[in-house]
Every structure is written in C-alpha cells, then in structure tokens.
Amino acid sequence: MDPVSRLGVVGCGLMGSGIAEVAARSGIDVRVAEATPDALETGRRRLTASLDRALRNHKLSEEQRDRALAKVSFTHDLADMADRQFVIEAVAENRDIKTDVLRALDKAVENPAAVLATNTSS
DSSP: OOOOOEEEEEOOSHHHHHHHHHHHHTTOEEEEEOSSHHHHHHHHHHHHHHHHHHHHTTSSOHHHHHHHHHTEEEESOGGGGTTOSEEEEOOOSOHHHHHHHHHHHHHHOOOTTOEEEEOOOO
C-alpha cells in the first residue's frame, strides 16, 4: 500500500478530532465529516483549540499550527470522502450507527484498495 496522503475521519468528537489533528500535523490532507452543522462547528473548535494549546505550550510553532489547520477540511456529506485512501469512523459507540456509516462509506469511497476502519473509545 502506498503511503496515505488523503485521510477521512467521520466524527469529530474527542477521538475523531484527535485523529484528525495528528494526521494533519503529519502533513496528511484530512477531510472530517460530521452529521450536523453544530457538531461540525464544535469539532472544528475542538481541533483548533487543541492546536492553539500546543502552540501556547511551545509544542509547535505558529507556522506549524497554521499548516496543520490548512490540511483539514470539513463536510456534512460522506460522498465527499470519495477520494480518500483511508477513512476512520469515530462516531458514537452504537453498533447501528457505526454499521450505517461504514455502509455509506463503502458506497462513497471510490478506490477499491482504500481502507475503511473503525475506532472505539470503550
């Protein structure tokens, strides 16, 4: 498998935003999907606050923070994950929700070699 340069993250709670941040700080193009505009905005604020905290704690420079933020885009539509090479779902710990998300991703992601992964926090 080629190195991942395009990552998708579905869900931007604590786990999803953390995954997105680590990937973006590593230079990966990250697309984050959330179900509602409010959840998306909350996730965007969470990610930005974490990067700002790292900046204040001298763990990264302003340029590194800005570069990481520029690597992340947000969407409400799982179809926007079509070009992703690797997609991680980080939604609520509910089997039905996770199954629905993975089914939708299976239809949306175009590359048959793409990896669809699940994340659990419990």
